[in-house]
Amino acid sequence: MTREVCPSQGAIITAQHLGYSYPQPPTLALTGVDVQVEAGQFVAVVGPNGSGKTTFVKLLLGLLRPTEGEVSLHGRPAHDTQGGHHHCIGYVPQHRTVNRQVPVRVRDVVAMAAHCRYGGELSGAEVRRRVERALEMVELSDLAARPFSALSGGQQQRALIARALVVDPLILIADEPFAGVDARSSQTIINLLQWLTDEKSVTVLAVVHDINPLVHFLDRVLLLSTRMVAYGPPTEVLTPTHLNEAYGRAVSILVCDDGFLHPLTEAEHG
Amino acid sequence: MADLLDYLGSPFVLRALLGLLFIAVNAGLAGAFAAFRSATFLISGAAHAALAGAALVLVAGGALARTDISPVLGGAVFAIGLALLAAAARDTQGQRETDVTIGVGFAFSMALAVLLISLIPDQAARVWGILLGDILLLSPGDLWVLGLTTSLVALCFVIFWRPFLFITFDLEGARAFGIRTAPYNYLLFALIGLSTAVLLKSVGAIVVFAMLAAPAATAKLFAGSVWRVMVYAFLIALLSGIFALLISNYLRFSVSAMAALLASGSYFAGRGVVWLRERQVANGV
Numbered sequence: 001m002t003r004e005v006c007p008s009q010g011a012i013i014t015a016q017h018l019g020y021s022y023p024q025p026p027t028l029a030l031t032g033v034d035v036q037v038e039a040g041q042f043v044a045v046v047g048p049n050g051s052g053k054t055t056f057v058k059l060l061l062g063l064l065r066p067t068e069g070e071v072s073l074h075g076r077p078a079h080d081t082q083g084g085h086h087h088c089i090g091y092v093p094q095h096r097t098v099n100r101q102v103p104v105r106v107r108d109v110v111a112m113a114a115h116c117r118y119g120g121e122l123s124g125a126e127v128r129r130r131v132e133r134a135l136e137m138v139e140l141s142d143l144a145a146r147p148f149s150a151l152s153g154g155q156q157q158r159a160l161i162a163r164a165l166v167v168d169p170l171i172l173i174a175d176e177p178f179a180g181v182d183a184r185s186s187q188t189i190i191n192l193l194q195w196l197t198d199e200k201s202v203t204v205l206a207v208v209h210d211i212n213p214l215v216h217f218l219d220r221v222l223l224l225s226t227r228m229v230a231y232g233p234p235t236e237v238l239t240p241t242h243l244n245e246a247y248g249r250a251v252s253i254l255v256c257d258d259g260f261l262h263p264l265t266e267a268e269h270g
Numbered sequence: 271m272a273d274l275l276d277y278l279g280s281p282f283v284l285r286a287l288l289g290l291l292f293i294a295v296n297a298g299l300a301g302a303f304a305a306f307r308s309a310t311f312l313i314s315g316a317a318h319a320a321l322a323g324a325a326l327v328l329v330a331g332g333a334l335a336r337t338d339i340s341p342v343l344g345g346a347v348f349a350i351g352l353a354l355l356a357a358a359a360r361d362t363q364g365q366r367e368t369d370v371t372i373g374v375g376f377a378f379s380m381a382l383a384v385l386l387i388s389l390i391p392d393q394a395a396r397v398w399g400i401l402l403g404d405i406l407l408l409s410p411g412d413l414w415v416l417g418l419t420t421s422l423v424a425l426c427f428v429i430f431w432r433p434f435l436f437i438t439f440d441l442e443g444a445r446a447f448g449i450r451t452a453p454y455n456y457l458l459f460a461l462i463g464l465s466t467a468v469l470l471k472s473v474g475a476i477v478v479f480a481m482l483a484a485p486a487a488t489a490k491l492f493a494g495s496v497w498r499v500m501v502y503a504f505l506i507a508l509l510s511g512i513f514a515l516l517i518s519n520y521l522r523f524s525v526s527a528m529a530a531l532l533a534s535g536s537y538f539a540g541r542g543v544v545w546l547r548e549r550q551v552a553n554g555v
Contacts, residue, residue, distance in 0.1 A: 061446045091446035098440045102306045103495055112436045116447050147494050160443075167447070 012074060012171055012203045013037035013060065019068030020055050029055040031068060033228045037220065039170075040201040042193065046211045047224035048247050053207045056224065057175050060205070061091060073171065087117060090164030092174035095156035095181075100149040107131050107144040110163045117167040134166040135159075139188060154185025161189065165196075172196060174206040178213070186213060193217070211238070277519045285413055286405045286525065289472045290511035292413075292420040297485045298504030299427050300465035303458060305486040305499075306438050312356055312459065313483050315372035316349035316466040317475035319379035323348030323467075325386035325397045341396055342415055346467035348379060353463030357456050403474025405511070405526050412471050419468040423461050434458055435496065477530035481507055484534040491540040506536050 019031035030052030037043055045053050058064040059071050062079040071078045074088065090113075104112075110131045118127070135141045138158035143151060148159060157177055164172055172193070178186050194217045196202040208214060211221065221237040223229040225246040230237040277283055304310045327344030352375040359371035387394045399407075408416070427434065433454045436444040445451045466478055473481045489502030514529035 063442060063445055087448065089446065091443055093440060093443050093446075098443065099306065099308075099438060101308055101490070102435070102439045103490070103493060103499060104435070104439055105495060108435075108496075109439070112432070112439065112444075113447050115432050116436060116444070116449055163443075173446075 011036050012039050012041075013071070013205065014075075015059075015069065015071040017069030018056075018059060018066055018071050020052075020059055020064055021067045028226060030059075030224070031227045033069070033071075033222075033224070033231075035220075035222055035228075035231050037203060037205065039203055040197055041203055041219040042197040042217055043203075043205045043220040043222060044211055044214055044218050045205065045207045045222045045224065046209075046246075047229070050226070051224040051246070052226050053224055054175060056222075057173055057205075057207055060173055061089070087167075088170040090167055090169030090172045092157075092160050092164045092172065092177055094176045094179050095153055095160055096179065098148075098156075098160070104148050105144070106140060106146055106148055106151065106159050107135065109148050109159050110134050110166050113163045114166045130166050131162075134162040137165055138162045138192060152182070152185070153180040154182045154188075157181050158185060158188065161192065169202060171203045171205070174204070176207050176209060178208060178210065190214060190217065274516075274519060278515075282406050282408075283515060285408045285410070286472075286515060287512070288413055289405050289408045289416055290508055290515075290529075292416045293469055293472060293481055293511065294485075294504045294508035295420050295424060296465040296469060297482050297507035298500040299423055300462045301482040301486040301507070302489070302496075302500045302503050303434065303438060304462050304483055305490055305503075306496075307458075309356070309368060309372075309459070309462065310479070310483040310487065311369060311372050312353060312462055313466050313479050315356070315376040315379075316352050316463040317470060317478045318376050318383070319352040319463075320345030320349040320467045320470055321383040321397060321400055321475055322379040322386065323351075324400050325383045325390070328393045328396060329386050329389050341400060342412075342468060342471055345400060345470060346419075346464055349463040349467035350460045351463075352376075352379065353459040354456055357459035400470045401475045403470055403472055403477070403526050404524065405472040405529070408472055416468050416472065419464060423465055426457065426461055430454060430457065473526045473530060477526060480530035480534040481510070484530075484537045485510070488533075488537045488540045491537075491544050507533060510536065 013035065014037075015033045015035045018033040019028070021028045033056065045056055047053055055064065059066055060073070060078055065079045111127060114122070114127045114130055122130075132141065132144070135144050138161050140155060140158055140162060143155060143159075148156060151159065157180075161174070161177065164174075174193075177189055177193075181189065190213060193204050193206065197204050197217075197219075206214070211218075215234050215238070218234050220232060221234050222231045223237050223242055223246050229246045230239075230242045278287075301313075304313055323344035323346070324341035325344075326348075327340045352372065355375060356368045356371045359367040383397065387397050433444070433449055433451075436447075436449060437451050437454050437458070441451055441455070466482060469478050469482060485503040485506035486499060488506055489499040493499040493502050510532035511525075511529040513532055514523075514525045517523060517528055518525045
């Protein structure tokens, strides 16, 4: 149905002079972002705290309307929620932001998105089949009947990724999917995101605090510091000049054998 | 035994039992979702807002004011109004200010109610009746209002179950997946306000929190799924009311107050059980 408005080739995300200011008191959150993301690319959005990463995600999802410039998904303004292009998106929030007061089971969390996206189009059996498949992809089939709040942070994050995957997204947008996640779950998530981009041509855009575990798999990096510092391949963006510009003196940079520059965040210093 | 059967068979007790059934349904629906949304304070706020609405109808006078249900309807309008304001409330940074809005609305409504009641001293008892409530004084008309409203609330939850659950679990995520969250959010808050307002005649504004919110709060301590919270909340509210009816037959206590005491007491008992369990786990028992 509405997925027909989502071509799977060419420019998927286009931002031109994109910016956003919060009203009263006017606070500039983001300005001057110009990016073009092609189908199947794996993009990381990085920058220090308060650099506008989450604002950028909210603009992409249409949760905020740009106060400067524009951002479009499949050629349609992101904030136009009636355009149908939102049916191509899977969104993964931070697991800490969902309401754990609601004692939902893991499979119910995943089914929420399936019911929301497909409504009465699919039979109950087909929804259950898709939910089971999505849970298999994130290796959570065994925990499907467990309460969401009883899972570890990493398992909760994987459940939320399954919720995004159940709708077969062409674009996966993840807001800090590694926050509060242990190393094992992080690796599972990285492998899954890589598989989605390589094998399924899903466009993945992930806000990350620590880019280092991902750096080898990325096609593009967007470096923010309230404004766009740089956008391009990791080797062109992760340079001392750009990193110092974005992080100031708070960041140290490691040059490793892999040929990449690795910025160390404050947490890693600690 | 014959005395008890006579008591249970009397029309006012039968009406009270039916009223308790409706109250329990509201506790399992609106009460549970208020607890999930951490918006239980809305129940207290809406209850006291309803007092101002009831008083306003009586001050306005006319044919409407002479009917039994008019104060309830006036109260429902104010309760829903406060609920909608609470759902809409955001500060200048876009952050939710639900609690502040409910608190200010609570104070505003109580002040307005007292002021309006001072204008109609001969009818003050009708408004204060809503403040205290009495399930044994439910008239057939009151039951109709309670039954129809409960049916409406239940119907809305059946129809909008999935979006209600999604926005309650992850409001922003629901928007990102294409749900127009604002109308569902307003409707959910309005239903909580409506449930609160129609319970006032039977349990009163002061203790409505105990019958609507406390059962769900207790249920959340033990239930591992949304459905179980709703069923447990329904049962706790219903059993609290039935026990209160039975106890009051012997001890002549206020049924509404006793039911509220049992329902809210179940929460503290539940917390005690949870505390004991945690202690046993910590001690490796």
